[in-house]
Amino acid sequence: MDWLTDLLDRFIADKAGRVTAAKLVAKMATGGEAGGTAYLEACRLLGEAADDGAELLATLDDVTDTSTLAQVGVLVVACFATLRVDYAARPDAVRARTALSNRAGPVVEAAGDAFGHVLYGWLSNLVGEAMLQLSQIAATRAPLVRVETGVSLPAQLLAWDLYGDPSRDAELVERNNTGTAMLMPVTLEALAP
Structure with missing residues (x-):
């Protein structure tokens, strides 16, 4: 997953985050269930630790790997990064929620078909929680x-x-x-x- 390692290098600035990212990338290389878990953890780390969530979200649109696995990773990053952006106005948060929903629909379905019901359920819950939090953010922002x-x-x-x-x-x-x-x-x- 070259796109992920590139973005981890680009967007994670603090030393502890970089060390954790390196460990996760090494674990991803082992493959299997542990490698898959490390992949999802690395995507979460990227979304949570990125210094500029808005720039990261814009960069995700440039990921050229269209495999289902890559798109699952992009969705996980987007769920966490979307919540890191500071939305000044209610419509800004609503637009972010709509964009996340549009990104999630086809990916969740494809992940369910390719990887089974466990990943489908996990992704559905992750997206649902992100949408709920975006709705709460929107409710607290100025019109x-x-x-x-x-x-x-x-x-x-x-x-x-x-x-x-x-x-x-x-x-x-x-x-x-x-x-x-x-x-x-x-x-x-x-x-x-």
């Missing part, structure tokens, strides 16, 4: 509001008007995917004040 100004204003002024904090201008620029903070769109999204 988005639609702001209409009628005229293009600088992001700092909008941040001051909305939040009383001009330093939140970067948040408005990023959320609305604008190229400049000087002239924001006349209709934009913002976290509810």
Whole structure:
């Protein structure tokens, strides 16, 4: 599983995590049930220990190994990494839950067909728990509001008007995917004040 060892090297920065990853990779090479368990543990470790969960999730889309085993690993990583991302708004967490659901459906079915009911049940429970936690996260996040100004204003002024904090201008620029903070769109999204 070259994709997994590459991502472990790339995303796990702390020494203890790297040592654990090396042990799991060595155990994976032994094959059999112990190797399979080590593979799933390495995927869990990657998803939990990655410093940047959002970047890791984006990188998972680039995994070219389409084997069922690789896709099971990608799903396990995604379940843990999705929960590590900090979602500022309720719709962000809902989109993450939808993306995880879309990723999980075909993989869980294929895993059940290829590896049996034990892995199918385990994966179903893992995905279900991740979805439940994402729903709980979404319930605690701020809703988005639609702001209409009628005229293009600088992001700092909008941040001051909305939040009383001009330093939140970067948040408005990023959320609305604008190229400049000087002239924001006349209709934009913002976290509810």
